[in-house]
Structure formats: structure tokens, C-alpha cells
Amino acid sequence: MEKLLEIDNLSVQFHTPEGVARAVDGVSFDLARGETLGLVGESGCGKSVTALSILGLIPSPPGQTNADGIVFEGRNLINLDSEGLRQVRGREISMIFQEPMTSLNPVLPIGRQVAEPLMVHKGITKKEAYEEAAVWLENVKIPAARERLNDYPHQLSGGMRQRVMIAMAMVCRPKLLIADEPTTALDVTIQAQILSLMVGLKEGLGMSVLLITHDLGVVAQMASRVIVMYAGEVVEEAKVMDIFDSAFHPYTQGLLKSIPRLVDRVGGRAGRLNEIAGTVPPLTQIISGCKFADRCPHTFTLCREKHPGLFALGDGHNARCWLKDYPERRKTHA
Amino acid sequence: MPEAPLLAVHNLVKHFPLGGGLLSRPRGWVRAVDGVSFNVKRGENFGLVGESGCGKTTLGQLILRLMDPTGGSLEFKGQDYTNLSRADMRFMRQRIQIIFQDPYASLDPRMKVDSIITEPLRATQRISKAKRREAATELLERVGLQAVDLEKYPHEFSGGQRQRIGIARALCVRPELIVADEPVSALDVSIQAQVINLMQDLKEDFDLSYVFISHDLSVVEHICDRIAVMYLGTIFELAPAESFSVAPRHPYTKALLMAVPQPDPHARAKLFSMEGDVPSPIDPPPGCTFHPRCQYTFDQCKAECPPLVEAAPNHYVSCWLNQGRGLKGDPLCE
Numbered sequence: 222m223e224k225l226l227e228i229d230n231l232s233v234q235f236h237t238p239e240g241v242a243r244a245v246d247g248v249s250f251d252l253a254r255g256e257t258l259g260l261v262g263e264s265g266c267g268k269s270v271t272a273l274s275i276l277g278l279i280p281s282p283p284g285q286t287n288a289d290g291i292v293f294e295g296r297n298l299i300n301l302d303s304e305g306l307r308q309v310r311g312r313e314i315s316m317i318f319q320e321p322m323t324s325l326n327p328v329l330p331i332g333r334q335v336a337e338p339l340m341v342h343k344g345i346t347k348k349e350a351y352e353e354a355a356v357w358l359e360n361v362k363i364p365a366a367r368e369r370l371n372d373y374p375h376q377l378s379g380g381m382r383q384r385v386m387i388a389m390a391m392v393c394r395p396k397l398l399i400a401d402e403p404t405t406a407l408d409v410t411i412q413a414q415i416l417s418l419m420v421g422l423k424e425g426l427g428m429s430v431l432l433i434t435h436d437l438g439v440v441a442q443m444a445s446r447v448i449v450m451y452a453g454e455v456v457e458e459a460k461v462m463d464i465f466d467s468a469f470h471p472y473t474q475g476l477l478k479s480i481p482r483l484v485d486r487v488g489g490r491a492g493r494l495n496e497i498a499g500t501v502p503p504l505t506q507i508i509s510g511c512k513f514a515d516r517c518p519h520t521f522t523l524c525r526e527k528h529p530g531l532f533a534l535g536d537g538h539n540a541r542c543w544l545k546d547y548p549e550r551r552k553t554h555a
Numbered sequence: 556m557p558e559a560p561l562l563a564v565h566n567l568v569k570h571f572p573l574g575g576g577l578l579s580r581p582r583g584w585v586r587a588v589d590g591v592s593f594n595v596k597r598g599e600n601f602g603l604v605g606e607s608g609c610g611k612t613t614l615g616q617l618i619l620r621l622m623d624p625t626g627g628s629l630e631f632k633g634q635d636y637t638n639l640s641r642a643d644m645r646f647m648r649q650r651i652q653i654i655f656q657d658p659y660a661s662l663d664p665r666m667k668v669d670s671i672i673t674e675p676l677r678a679t680q681r682i683s684k685a686k687r688r689e690a691a692t693e694l695l696e697r698v699g700l701q702a703v704d705l706e707k708y709p710h711e712f713s714g715g716q717r718q719r720i721g722i723a724r725a726l727c728v729r730p731e732l733i734v735a736d737e738p739v740s741a742l743d744v745s746i747q748a749q750v751i752n753l754m755q756d757l758k759e760d761f762d763l764s765y766v767f768i769s770h771d772l773s774v775v776e777h778i779c780d781r782i783a784v785m786y787l788g789t790i791f792e793l794a795p796a797e798s799f800s801v802a803p804r805h806p807y808t809k810a811l812l813m814a815v816p817q818p819d820p821h822a823r824a825k826l827f828s829m830e831g832d833v834p835s836p837i838d839p840p841p842g843c844t845f846h847p848r849c850q851y852t853f854d855q856c857k858a859e860c861p862p863l864v865e866a867a868p869n870h871y872v873s874c875w876l877n878q879g880r881g882l883k884g885d886p887l888c889e
Contacts, residue, residue: 264714381832409811494751496748
């Protein structure tokens with residue numbers, strides 16, 4: 222499939238009083254046209270920072286972004302100046318943020334906020350832009366959209382605000398939508414509404430989606446391919462079915478086993494949940510071996526000595542784990 | 556005579572005034588909790604689920620008498636404590652304790668862990684400092700931290716560790732009932748599993764019962780014996796956990812269950828999305844408060860509020876369908 226975005230060896234560091242925090246540490250992946258790629262991981266694994274760095278949104282200082290390439294449709298975004306990036310943002314790549322409350326401007330009417338990208342990027346008149354904005358607010362199923370163009374964000378519920386965010390992101394018909402935890406702040410019935418809306422819009426426009434989430438349920442329902450991140454690194458990458466059916470990395474396996482599932486009670490009280498012992502190491506810590514070694518049930522000497530590469534397992538399935546070369550070390554009871 | 560339940564909640568009501576002040580009358584009332592009744596048996600885990608604004612947190616705070624109810628009564632082992640004085644409530648709070656949602660906001664940043672954990676002891680009992688410290692050490696080790704952590708401040712801990720401190724604080728006075736208000740929703744999934752397992756272990760060791768408040772159906776279903784679904788301040792359905800997800804009777808429960816994205820890409824269903832938002836608790840719809848969003852609404856729903864009746868053994872529902880018995884208890888699959 223044709224590649225829309227290729228990220229090669231991306232690293233983002235933050236200079237903090239505790240030392241240099243490697244939020245993203247040598248991440249490479251690509252995203253095909255029309256694909257929905259899920260980027261999964263727990264807090265602090267670097268998934269949001271990865272997304273922000275694609276659009277050059279990491280503030281410097283304290284941040285420092287380095288990459289061999291962030292190539293979008295043949296253009297290397299890392300070489301673009303701020304004006305060049307501004308042309309890409311909102312027009313070709315747009316983003317939806319987690320908090321619909323803090324990412325909308327509280328003192329501007331929503332119609333103005335949705336129309337703004339059109340006026341900036343497409344150079345059309347205010348009247349046309351507002352007309353288009355109204356159409357998009359209808360597309361995202363805001364009831365009585367035309368009457369609400371002059372409403373302010375505080376007059377809308379959380380779900381409605383997230384719809385406005387989506388309308389803003391979509392008005393210029395971007396080729397790539399980066400959605401950073403788009404439904405995390407929402408209730409489950411509203412989440413279902415927003416996810417169905419996103420599926421519909423994606424199919425209608427044929428765009429690609431980079432979906433960042435910690436919710437494996439959302440990934441299972443939405444993504445075609447999944448990248449799992451841990452402590453700033455990609456630890457596993459595969460098609461969504463392979464991740465859920467035959468995860469290779471002990472971290473991915475642990476994550477999948479730790480989710481409580483509906484309808485898995487067998488006769489009365491449910492059993493214990495599988496837990497991953499310990500916590501994520503601080504990003505300032507320099508680890509020479511595998512970053513997951515302290516929490517992994519299969520750890521052996523090599524894991525602590527040498528950092529594993531991302532090994533290919535075939536069919537686009539990759540995992541950063543020494544068990545690839547030493548399968549006999551995998552403990553069956555763990 | 557049958558043993559009195561550990562906790563009995565009778566027709567509990569909490570209305571908050573809207574606006575108004577010293578001289579002016581309130582403009583209206585927010586019906587946060589509007590006539591809720593249930594019992595919690597000794598050794599039972601009782602779950603309260605619902606979306607934001609359904610009144611579940613208010614209900615939890617009422618149980619602790621952290622705020623005073625507008626109406627109704629609360630009994631602990633047959634003793635009415637609805638109108639106990641502040642001083643008498645202190646003793647009642649040795650038997651009922653609470654764990655809060657946000658482990659960042661619920662620990663005083665200027666207190667050391669030692670003082671945080673033993674504060675309930677200082678507030679309710681006269682015991683020596685050495686004894687308190689001994690108790691704190693033991694509890695801290697029991698929740699998976701170490702004695703050296705007693706001298707640390709909350710900011711030195713991760714979210715999961717802070718929640719462990721919150722649990723140790725609740726356990727300090729050896730309560731019989733713990734109200735856990737979204738204890739794991741701020742935590743990552745692998746840490747969430749650690750805390751849920753810990754809570755289950757402690758339940759056995761300390762002979763506890765929990766009132767477990769959460770918006771996350773799969774977590775509640777995992778840990779609870781009986782579950783009540785709340786909507787706009789009332790209970791819509793109350794059922795044993797086994798029959799809850801298998802055969803829900805209230806259309807709202809069914810919609811909630813179907814809106815949860817399942818972590819299984821093979822079961823990729825069209826997410827069932829219910830139209831509309833939760834109505835305002837200031838001016839709830841007449842009749843059944845769910846009727847504007849319900850797919851089964853008929854005339855009676857708009858006119859009269861359905862009572863909570865036992866539609867099947869131990870399975871209560873408040874819905875006019877099938878002569879007040881709700882859905883027929885069909886399995887979820889469609």
C-alpha cells in the first residue's frame with residue numbers, strides 16, 4: 222500500500238532538573254493511505270509526544286526533536302520552517318485533542334472556530350467559510366447546527382464540544398487525522414457516538430487516521446494495524462488481529478491479560494486479574510538492556526545486558542524482545 | 556429475626572439549590588440523588604454505575620455523611636445515622652471509610668505518608684505516637700509499599716502507589732465498609748489490575764464490604780456481587796453481577812453495555828450508539844427520565860415514572876415495558 226507518512230528514528234528529549242528525559246527514543250513507523258493505525262500504551266510511554274512531534278508542536282526549549290525523517294507525501298516535515306509547517310497543519314494533517322474543554326477557545330463562538338481553518342488555508346470569504354462550517358457542524362450531527370454557530374464552547378456538553386473539535390479538524394479535508402485520546406474524557410455512550418461518527422467520516426473522505434489511545438477496546442474496534450509503545454519505544458507492531466490473537470511481546474501480552482472483560486465471569490466471583498508487576502521506569506533513567514526487563518516474567522541475563530532490536534516475525538509483525546532468538550526462555554506458566 | 560444489613564439506604568434524596576443566596580431564593584434545584592434505596596449485606600461488594608452526572612459520587616458522599624441528605628435515611632447495622640451529630644459521626648466513620656478517585660488531589664501534599672495514613676486514627680482514637688507508627692508501618696507493607704516510604708511526601712509516588720496510600724489510610728481504623736469512588740479510573744490498565752487485586756485481597760483479610768462506584772462497567776462487573784445502574788439520580792436496575800451483562804432488563808443498561816468497545820477485533824460490531832445526551836438534572840423529563848433517549852418509549856413512559864420492581868428473583872428494574880418488567884432479559888447478542 223502507498224505510504225502517506227514515514228517516521229524514521231524519531232527521538233524527543235526534554236531537559237528537566239532530574240536530567241534528560243527521553244520521552245520518545247528512536248521510534249520508526251509508517252502509515253499507509255486510508256489506514257487507521259492505533260498507537261497504544263500507558264501514560265508516559267511517549268504516544269502523545271510522538272503525535273505532537275509530527276506536527277512540530279513540541280515546544281523547544283525544553284523539548285528537542287530529532288529524526289532522520291518525518292516524511293509526509295514525499296516532503297520531510299523536519300526540514301520545514303514554522304511557516305511551512307503552518308501550511309501543513311490543519312490543511313493536510315489535522316489533530317483532535319483529548320480535552321475538548323481546554324482545546325477550544327472559550328471566548329470565540331464555535332462557528333468562528335470551525336470557519337477559521339478554511340479562511341486561513343483556502344482563502345475563501347467569511348460568508349462562504351461560515352456556510353461550510355455550518356455544513357460540517359451538521360455532518361458531525363450537532364442538532365440545529367445553524368442556530369448554534371454563535372454559541373460558545375461552555376454552552377455545549379462534552380460530547381458536543383468533541384464534535385466541534387472533529388468538525389474543525391475535518392473542514393479542510395485533511396489526508397491524515399491524528400486523534401489523541403479523542404474519547405477518553407467522554408462517557409461510554411457518548412464515546413460510542415463519537416467513534417461511529419469518526420468511522421463514517423473516515424470512510425467518506427478516505428483519509429488516514431493515527432489513533433492514539435490507552436483503551437485496547439477502542440483499538441480493537443477501530444484500528445487496522447497497531448503499534449504498542451513502552452517507555453518511549455515501539456515494542457510491538459502488527460495487524461490488529463495478530464496483536465489480539467498472537468501478541469509476542471510480554472508487555473503486550475500482559476496488557477491484554479490485565480483488562481477486565483465483560484461477560485467473563487464463570488460461576489459467581491470473577492478471578493484475579495493478571496497484573497504487570499512494578500511500574501514504568503523513569504524516562505530519565507539510562508537502561509542498557511531491555512526497558513521492560515524489571516517487570517517481565519521471562520527476563521534472563523541477556524535482557525539486562527543488551528538492548529533488543531525490533532525483530533521481524535513475518536507478515537509485518539515485529540517485536541522488540543530477545544525471546545525471538547531464545548524462545549525456550551519463555552516461561553509457560555507466566 | 557434476620558440480621559440487619561450492613562448498610563441500608565432508604566429513599567435517599569439530595570437536592571442542591573441552584574443560585575440564590577442570603578436574600579434571594581434559589582432559581583431551582585439540582586436533583587442529584589432523587590429517591591434511592593438499597594441494602595449492602597456484610598461481605599458483599601455493591602457496585603454503583605452510571606455516566607457522569609448520574610449522582611453516584613453524591614450518593615457515595617452521602618453514605619459517609621460528608622454532606623447531609625435532603626431526605627431519606629441511612630442505617631448501619633440497623634442503627635440510623637442520618638441525623639447523628641458531627642462528634643458521633645466521627646465514631647461512625649471508624650466503621651465506614653472512603654477511597655477517593657483522584658490519588659493526586661486526595662492526599663495532602665504537605666503531609667508525610669506517616670501522618671496521612673494515621674490521620675483517621677488521630678481523629679477518632681487516643682493512641683500513642685509509637686502505636687500509630689507501628690500501625691502505619693504494618694498497613695503500608697500490607698498494601699505493597701515499604702516502611703521507608705513513611706517518611707516520604709505524596710509527590711514522590713506514582714499514581715498507583717498513591718492510590719495504595721489512600722487505601723492504607725481508609726483501612727487504618729479497621730472499617731467494615733469502604734466506599735470506593737472510582738478508585739482505579741485515574742490509573743493505567745496494568746496498574747488498575749494491581750489495585751483491583753489488592754482491594755480483593757484486603758477484602759478477605761479485613762472482612763470488608765465495598766460500595767464500588769465507577770463508570771467502567773467491566774471493572775464493576777469484575778469486582779462486584781450486585782450492581783445498581785443509576786441515571787439522573789435514580790436507580791434504573793439492580794441485579795446480581797451474573798445476570799447483569801447477560802440479561803439486562805432496562806433499555807439504558809443494555810445501551811450502556813453495548814456501547815463498551817470490546818477488546819476483541821473479531822467481534823467488531825457496529826458500536827451501538829444511543830442518540831442524545833443525558834438530560835439536565837435541574838429540569839428532568841417528566842415520566843421515566845430516560846424516555847427521550849429510549850428506543851422503546853410509548854405513552855405511559857412520558858406520563859408516569861415507573862417504580863423499581865422485582866422483575867425476576869433479586870433482579871429489580873424500573874421500566875414500563877412488559878407490564879413493568881422491562882426487557883425480557885434476552886441475551887445481549889443481536
